[in-house]
Amino acid sequence: MSKIRVNGEEQEITLPLSLGELIKQNDVSQPNMVSIQVNGAFVFREKYDETSVNEGDEVDFLYFMGGGC
Amino acid sequence: MDFRADQIERYSRHILLQDIGVEGQEKISNGKVLVIGAGGLGAPVLLYLAAAGVGRLGVIDGDVVDVSNLQRQVIHFTPDVGKPKVLSAKEKIEQINPDVEVVAYHEFFTADNAFDLISGYDFIVDGTDNFPVKFLINDACVLGGKPFSHGGILRFEGQTLTHLPGTACYRCAFHSPPPPNAVPTCSQAGVLGAIAGMLGTIQAAEALKFLTGTGDLLTNRLLSFQAKSMHFRTVTIRKNPHCPVCGEHPVITGLHEAEQAACELKKR
Numbered sequence: 068m069s070k071i072r073v074n075g076e077e078q079e080i081t082l083p084l085s086l087g088e089l090i091k092q093n094d095v096s097q098p099n100m101v102s103i104q105v106n107g108a109f110v111f112r113e114k115y116d117e118t119s120v121n122e123g124d125e126v127d128f129l130y131f132m133g134g135g136c
Numbered sequence: 137m138d139f140r141a142d143q144i145e146r147y148s149r150h151i152l153l154q155d156i157g158v159e160g161q162e163k164i165s166n167g168k169v170l171v172i173g174a175g176g177l178g179a180p181v182l183l184y185l186a187a188a189g190v191g192r193l194g195v196i197d198g199d200v201v202d203v204s205n206l207q208r209q210v211i212h213f214t215p216d217v218g219k220p221k222v223l224s225a226k227e228k229i230e231q232i233n234p235d236v237e238v239v240a241y242h243e244f245f246t247a248d249n250a251f252d253l254i255s256g257y258d259f260i261v262d263g264t265d266n267f268p269v270k271f272l273i274n275d276a277c278v279l280g281g282k283p284f285s286h287g288g289i290l291r292f293e294g295q296t297l298t299h300l301p302g303t304a305c306y307r308c309a310f311h312s313p314p315p316p317n318a319v320p321t322c323s324q325a326g327v328l329g330a331i332a333g334m335l336g337t338i339q340a341a342e343a344l345k346f347l348t349g350t351g352d353l354l355t356n357r358l359l360s361f362q363a364k365s366m367h368f369r370t371v372t373i374r375k376n377p378h379c380p381v382c383g384e385h386p387v388i389t390g391l392h393e394a395e396q397a398a399c400e401l402k403k404r
Contacts, residue, residue, distance in 0.1 A: 075369060100318055102310050109309065109376050127371050129358060131314050132288030132295045134322035135332075136175040136205075136265030 069122040080120065087116035095128060102129040137162045143235065147189055160348035161189070165235065167347035170194035170257040172245050172273060174221040176322070176332030177287050177339065178263035179211035184340035186229040186236050190347070193229060194257055196241035197221040208329030245269055247391035250276035259346050260284035261339050265321060267313035274299070274306040275388055278381050283346055285339040285354075290320065292328050294335035295360040297373065298342045303355040308376035308383075331363055 068079040073093060080089065086105070090098045103110050104127040110118050120126065139158070144151065147161045156164075167190050171178045174197040185193055201209075201216045201224050209221075216224040222240035229238050245253065245264070250272060254260055260282055262273045270286065277284040277299060286306045287296045299305050338359065345351050356375070361368040381388040 097318065100314050104309075104371070104373075107372060107374055109311075109378070111378070112311075129309055129360075129371065130293075130295075131267070131310060131319045132290045132293060132360075133267045133270060133314075133319055134265055134289040134327055135173055135177040135263050135270075135287055136209075136322055 071120060071122070071124045071126060073126045074128055082120070082122070084120045085116050086110060086114075086118040086120060086126075089120055089126065090115065090128075093128070100131055102131075103127065104129065137165060139165075143189075146233075146235075150188065155350045156348050160350065163348050164344060165189050165191050167259070167343075168192040168194070168257045169259045169261060169343050169347075170196070170254060171261045171263055172196050172269070173263035173265065174209075174211065174225040175199075175205065175263060175265060176208045176289065176327065176329075177336040178225070178261070179209045180333045180336030181261050181263055181340045181343070182211055182225055182229060183232065184337060185343060186232045188340075188344055189233055189235050190343075191235075192237045192239060192257075194239045194241065194253070195222050195225050195229075196243065196245055196253060197225075198242060198244040208327065208332040210333065245272065247272060247393045250391055251280055254280050254282050257282070259343050261343060262286050263336065263339070265323075267319070270306065271313050272391060275381050275391055278305050278307075279389070279391070285342045287335050287339050289327055289331050289335050290322060291325055292331060292363040293361065294331055294338075294363075295358060296335055296338055296342075296354060297358045298346070298354040300346075300353065300355050302375075304373040304375045305379065305382050307381050307388075308379045309358060309373050311380065328363065334361070334363065 069082050150156045150161045169190050174195050199221050201212045211228050212224045220242045222242050226238045226240045281301045283300045285298050358371045358373050377384045
């Protein structure tokens, strides 16, 4: 098992793992609508499946929030 | 600026603050803030900026007050239903603080009027309810070199980020608007009324911090909260070299009309 942090909280994962798979494991309801930073750098949405997660990575899922009315 | 005795008294709690004082209150009183949207976020922003004595408050909104707005848009009262939101807001602001000059624009923020509107203000607050306009505000402020506060709310959650020229922008994190209807709006998914107050007051505080040069703004940081757990989190957002508007090779160099209207607008 390897440890990473997702949205600031520690998670144990089994490598190898892609960002796309990590999204699924985290039950993100709209995977194509989440903006992801890995170690402070944004990853293009089209690259989620080909981007590997590594031990110690800090992953942030950022969600669209469009309300205000 | 020389404050009258009644103004010294009115603003005494600001003046007492070491970081603000008379000088800071002068900056607030000389400040010009444009609030885009007089709805859930715009309401608390306008109320607090009015009370703080911001010199000129611009408010733009093409809508009229609907009874379903009253659950959270606390600047509008029951007798205001049917009245343009900007007029309803202007009336309240003038009652709260006659020192404030209110400029009411009964129209929507568009690619055509964006630069003209923001040019007369020091700080812009996004209180809109749909992605195309949020991205339009971002692009107008980035290209026009204006500081602004982004705000978004949904259900029990909120997020906000402050942009100053040269810091990360909304597109650095979110690139481009989601497809229409991919992400629900408050009118589709609902929002706890007080969430609008929680986020709007953060935006108002950012505007006042900006005007007075106090503290550290929410630049290069996205603050988000989940009110069900009352969990607040700040994520560092770096300026994105691939950002389409402020990156190294920008593809957005002008403003384009928002292609997706808010669902409430579509109904009309």
